[in-house]
Amino acid sequence: MSQPNTPFRRYYLPFRGMFDPCPPIGPKVYVVPPNVLTGFQPPDYPQFPPLEALRKGTLWEPFFDYYESPYRK
Amino acid sequence: MWSYEKKLMYPVKVSTCNPTLAKYLMEQYGGADGELAAALRYLNQRYTIPDKVIGVLNDIGTEEFAHLEMIATMIYKLTKDATPDQLRAAGLAEHYVSHDSALFYNNAAGVPFTASYIQAKGDPIADLYEDIAAEEKARATYQWIIDQSDDPDLNDGLRFLREREIIHAQRFKEAVMLITEDREQKKVF
Numbered sequence: 001m002s003q004p005n006t007p008f009r010r011y012y013l014p015f016r017g018m019f020d021p022c023p024p025i026g027p028k029v030y031v032v033p034p035n036v037l038t039g040f041q042p043p044d045y046p047q048f049p050p051l052e053a054l055r056k057g058t059l060w061e062p063f064f065d066y067y068e069s070p071y072r073k
Numbered sequence: 074m075w076s077y078e079k080k081l082m083y084p085v086k087v088s089t090c091n092p093t094l095a096k097y098l099m100e101q102y103g104g105a106d107g108e109l110a111a112a113l114r115y116l117n118q119r120y121t122i123p124d125k126v127i128g129v130l131n132d133i134g135t136e137e138f139a140h141l142e143m144i145a146t147m148i149y150k151l152t153k154d155a156t157p158d159q160l161r162a163a164g165l166a167e168h169y170v171s172h173d174s175a176l177f178y179n180n181a182a183g184v185p186f187t188a189s190y191i192q193a194k195g196d197p198i199a200d201l202y203e204d205i206a207a208e209e210k211a212r213a214t215y216q217w218i219i220d221q222s223d224d225p226d227l228n229d230g231l232r233f234l235r236e237r238e239i240i241h242a243q244r245f246k247e248a249v250m251l252i253t254e255d256r257e258q259k260k261v262f
Contacts, residue, residue, distance in 0.1 A: 024180050031213075033171060033212065033239045033241075033242070034239060035207075035239050035240070035242045035243035035246060038243065039246075039250075040135065040247055041243065043249075052085075053228040055233075056233070056236060057083070057232070057233040057234070057235075057236030057237050057240070058236050058237075058239070058240050060240075061134070063236075063239060063240055064236065065150065065239060066232065067215075067216055067219060067232055067235055068219075069216075070217055071220060072220075
């Protein structure tokens with residue numbers, strides 16, 4: 001399971017019963033996006049250069065979180 | 074009043090002919106946590122919210138329509154050249170018999186949009202908390218669509234939209250902080 005190196009992911013292991021019909025999916029990943037951890041945006045927050053910001057969807061570096069499917073090999 | 078710019082907020086490129094993706098994208102078009110629901114929710118709630126944060130709802134509600142337009146473009150590109158056979162293979166035969174390849178405000182399961190997807194309680198905290206939840210649900214929906222899609226160019230646009238949901242949730246949280254703090258009040262001890 002490939003995961004981007006980011007502080008915005010958490011894992012849990014679903015309970016495994018003795019008679020579960022399917023092979024285990026392994027750790028379930030969930031996202032804790034930057035807005036959950038930040039509070040009010042502090043002054044002088046680091047910014048992307050303007051053209052990069054337009055591509056990324058945010059001006060603010062700490063708010064950027066690239067998503068890739070955790071199931072993608 | 075609005076002014077319209079005749080271009081998309083972010084370029085939409087679709088590189089594979091896969092009409093099934095159009096079906097999934099309809100969740101963001103006419104679904105409960107889709108862009109239409111978001112736009113209507115915020116632009117309606119903005120009348121009965123403290124003055125300080127009207128602008129947040131106004132600006133984000135407006136941006137949601139720009140997102141809706143991107144989703145519409147993606148769906149249109151994926152279905153405009155599809156034959157009835159291809160649409161049936163994509164699970165869109167039911168859509169076809171009612172709409173041909175016209176877009177309609179359905180969710181991915183074909184359930185038509187309803188105003189009961191959105192709320193306006195008139196209580197600023199209740200409404201803003203609903204908005205935060207709506208943004209997180211839309212972010213999650215984008216994640217699950219990206220999980221299902223193997224079109225890199227389409228996913229690029231979806232990643233942009235997902236990032237905007239994160240920023241919107243952040244701004245709604247700040248709006249809650251703005252209307253809950255009492256810094257202006259003089260405290261006498």
